Amino acid sequence: MKRRDFLKTGAIGITAPSAIFGDSNIIANKNNPIILSTYNHGLPANDAAWETLVNGGNAMDAAEAGARVTEADPTITSVGFGGLPDEQGNVTLDACVMDSSGNAGSVAFLQNIKHPVSVARKVMEDTKHVMLVGEGARQFAVSLGFEEMDLLTVESRQAWEEWEKNRREMTPHETHDTISVLVQDKNGDFAGACTTSGWAYKLHGRVGDSPIIGAGLFVDNEIGCAAATGLGEEVIKTTGSFLVVELMRQGYDPTVACEEALNRIIKAHNGTPDFQIGYIAIRKDGQIGSACLKWSFEYALARGGVNKLHKINGMI
Ligand code: ASP
Numbered sequence: 001m002k003r004r005d006f007l008k009t010g011a012i013g014i015t016a017p018s019a020i021f022g023d024s025n026i027i028a029n030k031n032n033p034i035i036l037s038t039y040n041h042g043l044p045a046n047d048a049a050w051e052t053l054v055n056g057g058n059a060m061d062a063a064e065a066g067a068r069v070t071e072a073d074p075t076i077t078s079v080g081f082g083g084l085p086d087e088q089g090n091v092t093l094d095a096c097v098m099d100s101s102g103n104a105g106s107v108a109f110l111q112n113i114k115h116p117v118s119v120a121r122k123v124m125e126d127t128k129h130v131m132l133v134g135e136g137a138r139q140f141a142v143s144l145g146f147e148e149m150d151l152l153t154v155e156s157r158q159a160w161e162e163w164e165k166n167r168r169e170m171t172p173h174e175t176h177d178t179i180s181v182l183v184q185d186k187n188g189d190f191a192g193a194c195t196t197s198g199w200a201y202k203l204h205g206r207v208g209d210s211p212i213i214g215a216g217l218f219v220d221n222e223i224g225c226a227a228a229t230g231l232g233e234e235v236i237k238t239t240g241s242f243l244v245v246e247l248m249r250q251g252y253d254p255t256v257a258c259e260e261a262l263n264r265i266i267k268a269h270n271g272t273p274d275f276q277i278g279y280i281a282i283r284k285d286g287q288i289g290s291a292c293l294k295w296s297f298e299y300a301l302a303r304g305g306v307n308k309l310h311k312i313n314g315m316i
Helices: 003-009 017-021 023-028 042-054 059-072 116-126 134-143 154-164 232-237 240-249 254-268
Strands: 034-038 093-098 104-110 131-133 179-184 190-196 217-220 224-230 277-283 288-292 296-303 306-313
Touching: 034 042, 034 059, 034 277, 034 288, 042 059, 042 179, 042 296, 042 306, 059 093, 059 116, 059 179, 059 190, 093 116, 093 217, 104 116, 104 134, 116 131, 116 134, 116 190, 131 134, 179 224, 179 277, 190 217, 190 224, 217 240, 224 232, 224 240, 224 254, 232 240, 232 254, 240 254, 240 277, 254 277, 254 288, 277 296, 288 296, 288 306
Parallel strands: 104 131
Antiparallel strands: 034 179, 034 296, 093 104, 093 190, 179 190, 217 224, 224 277, 277 288, 296 306
């Protein structure tokens, strides 16, 4: 029986976390932090996250530090400074964080602030809210001393001006490249961060999955964590990252959980989706997983002193 056939028919009951992983596995993962990030820009992000852990930071500090590296890099056209703008030429950013206590913070449709991931963390830590959007999020950031700046670079402005000439709708997989950073620290605790400029040349006001807790990112310290990249609209409709974590709770291996979450999307599109989605996941026992719908996908994994890019092929 093929693995996917098994998934269609296999009845996996809901199991208590200790029964899934066994306490010995959880203990075995102690003192062995894991950092798992999307794409090749995950490599420098992982380095920064690793350094943060080495210097005594916790999983949340590390995830934020990793995401900030990508946000600050003007050559990455899908995140933060240098991210491609919406159809009107505005760079609008989405980000969220979630920590080991189940706390979450998020910003969406944020403009002129270089580090939305840090604003999202401030929403989590300094307010009673989970999500701030648009002008309110910007005002909140400015009130905390975040500097305002033009997030268009010469290159991203030129790219938008070129696009403006015929306004061809970009297919989602052409430009999507969110950074998601999942961290399990030496105590076995999780945190995650996710940040993006979203779908290039999107409608003004569009928000993707990346700032939506449960869609772009989900952390459950008992079970594991997951994050998404790709066509956010489809991830939102299936509450993708939450689904991956819940499948792990039911006993699915992390990669199979990612695949099963993607199976729902494949089915909804009659077996032939024409867009990309990728998931990454870490389970409490330290096992990691990933899957993507089509073509290929890369994730960066740092553990045991090695930070390496891994390539996987699409399911269809
Ligand atoms: N998921 C992001 C969004 O839809 C984009 C991406 O991952 O590349 O905004």
